[in-house]
Amino acid sequence: MLRCLPVAARFCKGRRPEASEPLSKKPKGLVIGAPLLVWQLEMGSRGRATRFLWGAAAAWLGLTASAQADSSEPARAARPAFDSGDVRWQHSFRRVGWPEYVLAPALLLGAFAAQGLRQATEPRWTGPILLDRQVQHLLRAESATGRQRADTISSVLVGVSGAQLMFDAWLVAAGIHQDPDVAWQMTVIDAETYGLSEVAVTVTKLLVARERPYAEHCDTGGGSDCSSNNRFLSFYSGHANSTSTFAGLTCAHHQKLALYGSFAADLGACLGSASVAVATGVLRSVADKHWWSDVLVGHAVGFSAGYLLSWGLYYGGIGAGVDQASRNIWFPIVGSGVWGLAWRGRL
8 A cells, every 4th residue: 555745745646736846848857756755555464675676666766757858958057077978069059150261271371471580680688587597407308319309299299289279179070979060179179279379379479589599509519400589499498388378279179079978087187288288398498499478378378278268269258148040150061971161050
């Protein structure tokens, strides 16, 4: 015999809720499951084992109802950071559009063109500041071969860090998760942010014209590139800036999209990319290409550009959460033998 407890009385058969007991239009699972868990089972001689089985069945039915209630909601709540959710471009995210399609290539071309601007023939800033000298004594390689090797490895790490973004977008998002739209959004955001970051560091180098630390040894034949104007491009480190920009983008993507499917894996991707950036900065000091202050500014500016801009403009800040239906959006179609470009918007 089943007897209903007072706490569940308003859910019992044959009794409607009182006017003072309003029900939510979309009851959550705990509300649906609660009545099933508050029944008293008076099983008599059936024993403790039978009561346990009835209780387990009631709990299972409650959890099933909970899942169905949650899945029936039209707008699913955003998952927390680094959660193991599906990879999709949520409604609360801002989508790329015509401004990005114009700005991203313009910034990339601008960064490339800035490389050809006239460089200073005399330094405007020389010598160390703060802890530059101490770090130089600690990290600078003694041999020219060691410095050259550190320079080469740091350049390779820039490529590795950038390749991770393409890997995450087109192999993970488009390939494994079968969502080329997410890959497209990520790629355009990456290109725009990297272009802006490169324009900033290139122009700053030309304007500041800080002398590289190795130039101190040019008179004694211990420096490298002493005959080149590149020795006046120390502030701030382009390698540290690039890898930190890539690290910031990687952290933002994995935080909001959970590309690798678990907290540990996505957090590991973020920390791994950040570690590559730090290693690159250290190697720039080992190679005697930059003062430590150049490296720190490069890390700060680069990571701020990669993480804060992508978050602020697309994932949760300015323009996020607005109605996207009125925007004209182009996105790729890949799969089932169909390759093309689709358009969505209002005429």
